Amino acid sequence: MGSGSMLEPLGILTAAPVSSGSATPPTSTKDPSSGIMKPHVPGLGSSPGRFTPESPRSQSPLMVGRRMSSGSLGSNTNSSGNASSPHGTGLSVYALFNETVNALFKGSNLSSTLIKVTGELQLSFPSTCLGQITPLAPPLVLRIHPTSGVDQAHANTHLLETDSTSPSGDVCYRFKMAPLQAFLKTQHEAAPNAAFFKVDVFKYHAKVTSAAALPIHVNCLWKSDETVANLKVNYAYNPQCRLNPAPIKFVSFLTPTEGVSNVQSSGQSQWANDRLVWKIPEIAAGTSSSLLAKMDLKSGPGRPPQVAVQFSFEGQCLSGLNMDIASPGYHLALMKYRLATGRYMAEV
Template sequence: MNRNSSSEELTKSKLSAPTNEKGNSDFLAWDPLFSSSLESSSSASLASSSSSARPTTPLSVGTIVPPPRPASRPKLSTGKLSGINEIPRPFSPPLTSNSSPPPAAPLARAESISSISSSASLSAANTPTVGVSRGPSPVSLGNQDTLPVAVALTESVNAYFKGADPTKCIVKITGDMTVSFPSGIIKVFTSNPSPAVLCFRVKNTSKLEQILPNAQLVYSDQSQSDSSSKDFWMNMQAITVYLKKLSEQNPSASYYNVDVLKYQVSSNGIQSTPLNLATYWKCNASTTDVRVDYKYNPESMNVPSTLSNVQVVVPVDGGVTNMQSLPPAKWNADQMKAYWKISSISEKSENGGSGSLRAKFELSEGPSKPATLAVQFISEGSTLSGADVELVGTGYRLSLLKKRFATGRYMADC
């Protein structure tokens, strides 16, 4: 398998593993955040983009005894907005009334703003999948050949910003590792009573607070003392049975993705967020002014990378009859939300990735009530943790290693 064809294997990996299994809720629960009144406003999320070729992998953490480790719409105005613009900016971005926003990239169906039905909930598990399969990638190999597998490290950054106070920022970063097997590998496994054991090493683990392997499929040695890497190996009998089950459910699939472990990343408040936010509201009987200041934060990433498909969604009640915004935003009257789209934000962006989004709303039933806004973005090619993966031993080759991070629930209040 060449590198181009192997890239198809990871197009449907999700950005966080399921959270309904017992034993994993300890670090995936957002108790400090969603036990508050915000929980009631977080009733919906982005439309799911899960693949039929990838049923949910059973993930549970239990006590196991592993075998020995194998050998090695209103009219928009561009006029000046007044009022809330005079509030000092925490990130000191210059006024942008005479500048144009970066061109917005077209969004895939699963990423469209119409799929966002709640400004306070952008679910990590439902963050849109990047990439579309371009067709089958069959594998037909003998038992002595090196078998190709692909790996994806995907991380979800969840954050809640309160006003312009950085000390009130709550951050939670989780991740998961997915292994993608080409469909042809199942025949190799089933025809060999003792296939080579697939072993892998997770490197650069110093920022990982917890690593939870899939107890049904993956073994690990809990006595490992190296703080910078951890070794794991797969239960080949269990993985063969599981892949056969997936192929029976989806016999035409060209690859099957399997969740092998989850982890939590240590965070340091607002310094761990790729995009810092601060919001301001000024609510009068007939008008509402909203401003969102943002600042790109390369120090939060292992390798600074571009934030793509940035969307900011702001719900406004009070009977909006007209909206003026800089840069231009769109108003969805049915959902009563304004949204901005920015194609990308990075260090190369204007002002180093800092700026402001401003809007003035005219109301017929004011005043409005300040609401929670939601932000979404994705970044390819890097992780926040710096974690890496390599295969250990013989029998397999890593055809592709894909890294990405994206927003889970990324919200801000005034």
């Protein structure tokens, strides 16, 4: 597949059983393959910002290689870290696990929540490596672990091959040094002043099927007559989520307000251009609260809107994946983890 090709989507949202326990309003379009109404938040997009499992080897989803574009996510970046920077010798390598969480909360019944979490591993090489990456250089080997939290993984088979010395429960990828040299050379020619060049290692679908794993739970209440509508958005930091307790910062709640002549709302909010946006600087562990809005309708009763939520989280991911360098001549200078929302929605 050519360098401009992208991987196929990793499937639709899946229903989430529960064990116990973007600044523009969303609009909805129907996915013809699934029948699910997929909200779109213009201006905010669904992708997070740029540069951030134990089964027998024969059963590991990461062993399923599939060609993907080595340059599909960009060619250069400059990293700033939220993870460890171990000391070492050899060529410096920088790594990012970047995950996107999609969820649709339906009322207060968490067991009906639809969830999809996708991720990607990217490496960045400094531009100074160009003279060191050659077909005769020691091959770079990456060890990915644990693999039990991942399925539907698609490796960049243009640049990588599965290493035959993978320990049971882990997966090792070996770079093909000649194609890697050619790819980095192409990136350098396209952006000669770039400080770093990014390489996609693999993309995957994280095994998150329960709303108990999600960091923020949301539900909405709606009441409307001919002239007035009232919206209540309840949200809570989920103490059972897979992330270690830490504040989630820069959270936004957004809802469309077409057909509304006036809005009165609680909290830090802004109403403009047929949208109502609440901005929460931080949601700390243990926090639960509500957002209220009273809307005067031009003609009613109004239809219950969907509410979009956007946030990002640095330093952790839901899959639990990690990466080590398993070959001499290289060292991991920086490891980053980033989790951000794609379509994270709530409806009445």
